[in-house]
């Protein structure tokens with residue numbers, strides 16, 4: 001940093017430039033700003049109440065490792081009164097998830113947080129390795145994403161927690177905003193930008209899911225993990241090229257280079273769009289799956305449909321969009 005003084009005037013020399021604000025800071029002042037911003041995101045948005053039992057979705061990657069560390073740090077520092085439990089879903093991807101779960105096991109010891117691991121194999125009778133062997137690489141992310149979403153709910157129910165937090169960060173949310181616009185799916189914009197998602201039906205058993213990193217930049221999460229020396233796993237999933245999200249990601253990274261505020265600006269735009277009733281009506285209403293009892297917008301949930309397709313050897317069964325096109329073919 002060429003000997004610049006820390007912008008917070010603490011008297012130290014700056015060692016880094018904050019990607020979000022451009023401020024030159026020393027390490028302790030960066031840690032303090034990073035942690036305090038997340039504390040305010042939690043408090044200002046009322047994410048927790050004293051006595052909450054909170055499952056931290058822990059994959060062993062940088063985001064959820066920093067999330068587990070920060071939740072523990074802030075819970076102790078500000079006496080939130082939360083009971084924190086790490087919840088990991090083992091998708092059954094050899095050479096990837098098995099290694100990252102070893103990291104989560106170490107994190108559990110390092111942060112003194114209990115850990116529950118639940119696998120696709122035990123929940124659905126299928127590992128992602130077997131699913132990919134059956135269906136190939138195309139669409140495998142759909143299976144993985146749908147199963148993971150439900151697996152976190154199932155794990156939360158087993159643990160008896162009343163809230164779930166995940167490490168989705170500001171970059172992830174901005175990407176999702178762009179993807180929803182590019183797909184013509186603006187009805188989902190408000191849900192994808194919400195810091196907490198919870199079914200609108202007050203009687204629903206759907207657990208609130210929160211993203212304490214909604215305003216946190218990915219680059220700062222990496223910096224924080226690096227300077228704190230946190231133990232995380234950094235290999236990409238071997239099955240997930242996810243090309244479409246990749247394009248949105250590249251575009252956002254380019255925009256961030258020119259104007260760092262772009263990430264938050266995209267999120268704000270997603271939040272501020274006003275919808276007509278017509279658009280609101282497009283949003284599915286959530287109820288319970290008649291087969292498994294977990295949350296669904298259809299009478300049978302997507303996870304049960306996909307599973308039925310796999311078990312019957314017709315994996316395209318659960319892919320509703322494909323079926324729609326298929327039915328209209330003369």
Ligand SMILES: Nc1ncnc2c1ncn2[C@@H]1O[C@H](COP(=O)(O)OP(=O)(O)OP(=O)(O)O)[C@@H](O)[C@H]1O
Pocket residue numbers: 056057058059060061062063064065087088089090091148165166167168172
């Ligand atoms: N296998 C898993 N088990 C538990 N939680 C998970 C798992 N995979 C993802 N999550 C949760 O969902 C969040 C977003 O996951 P995604 O795969 O999009 O992330 P990522 O940006 O690579 O995150 P991470 O760096 O934490 O792996 C994670 O931060 C984590 O909280």
